[in-house]
Amino acid sequence: MYKDIWLFIDRPDRADDNAEHLYRYIKENRISKNIYFILDKSSMDWERLYNEGFNLVSYGGLRHLILYISARLLISSHLPKYDFRFIHKRILKKIIHFKFIFLQHGVNQNSIYHILNRHKIEVLICSSFYEYREFLSNPKYKNLNSNNLILTGLPRFDKLLSLKLNREKQLLIAPTWRSYLDNEDDFFRIWSNFLNSSKFYQILKKYNYKVLFYPHTELKSYLKRFDIPNFIQTPIEKNIQELLVKSNIMITDYSSVAFDMGIQYKPIIYFQFDRDKFFSEHLYKEGYFDYKRDAFGKVCSNIDTLLLEIERLLKRDGELENSYYQKIEKTFAFIDTNNCKRVLEKINEIR
Numbered sequence: 136m137y138k139d140i141w142l143f144i145d146r147p148d149r150a151d152d153n154a155e156h157l158y159r160y161i162k163e164n165r166i167s168k169n170i171y172f173i174l175d176k177s178s179m180d181w182e183r184l185y186n187e188g189f190n191l192v193s194y195g196g197l198r199h200l201i202l203y204i205s206a207r208l209l210i211s212s213h214l215p216k217y218d219f220r221f222i223h224k225r226i227l228k229k230i231i232h233f234k235f236i237f238l239q240h241g242v243n244q245n246s247i248y249h250i251l252n253r254h255k256i257e258v259l260i261c262s263s264f265y266e267y268r269e270f271l272s273n274p275k276y277k278n279l280n281s282n283n284l285i286l287t288g289l290p291r292f293d294k295l296l297s298l299k300l301n302r303e304k305q306l307l308i309a310p311t312w313r314s315y316l317d318n319e320d321d322f323f324r325i326w327s328n329f330l331n332s333s334k335f336y337q338i339l340k341k342y343n344y345k346v347l348f349y350p351h352t353e354l355k356s357y358l359k360r361f362d363i364p365n366f367i368q369t370p371i372e373k374n375i376q377e378l379l380v381k382s383n384i385m386i387t388d389y390s391s392v393a394f395d396m397g398i399q400y401k402p403i404i405y406f407q408f409d410r411d412k413f414f415s416e417h418l419y420k421e422g423y424f425d426y427k428r429d430a431f432g433k434v435c436s437n438i439d440t441l442l443l444e445i446e447r448l449l450k451r452d453g454e455l456e457n458s459y460y461q462k463i464e465k466t467f468a469f470i471d472t473n474n475c476k477r478v479l480e481k482i483n484e485i486r
Contacts, residue, residue, distance in 0.1 A: 140206040144173040147194040150180040153212040153238035157290040160475035210236040241391030244424030248275040269423040288474035300380045304344045307382035311390035312353035327362040342449040383453035403432035
């Protein structure tokens, strides 16, 4: 018989996502003693969480395997993996008993039924009215229904909206990854051309803005291919939430981090020069989210229009236009710091 053990995990090599923030809420409120956080010992987050008193378990080790088999709940911001060297994944799937709570890595705007249908999900966390409606009404999502979909908001939004940090004249650039990058040259060439543009540098200097380049975790190993100039900082070891709170404006492409910026009512630019390729060759397919209709900022398909929009927004110094403010208000079910509380209430219902 499985025990009342709750396992939490974000990524094997990185924390600082929804599982970490929900774990901390449970720990600080002394709701359960049988909670464990799974993380690789080589992670930059290990020492930080250890010093904070997290009950850490080394990812992929024997203790992790034993807890995986014994746990009542697996609570994760990513879909579960079964890559233990001790046991074949087919055997493992037959002997695990946990209920899977999928916190999600971010607000989903893509079509991912071909991924979610492979997993049994006890609870899936949503933040957006539109996201919830898509999961509920689209028949392609075979395993999702009104019983396992809940509209609560992401646990990490609690900290994001409570951090007391001053906004700075700071532009945050955060592109997402592509599953086909090993054979991709245009992606790096176009980003490099933009980052090294003399006009871009002149605009930043004119409005006294600094730039941070913070790509998706999967892009860290490709940093050298971006040819990043010296005036751009790459603080990849920094806390992303602090960067989001301090930054005035963001440039991204298709990343869900746009929602983390949007929920703060801050302007965003979407740089989408490879739209057709992205949605035809990447793991995610185009979903319900229409960037022209739903996005929280202008969509730019080339460097020239991107530079024009950057200058326009820097001149406004981070002031969000009313039309985008209204879109944000219509998107999020909750813009508060009670997301962890709502998620936990649902978890307690299914224990």
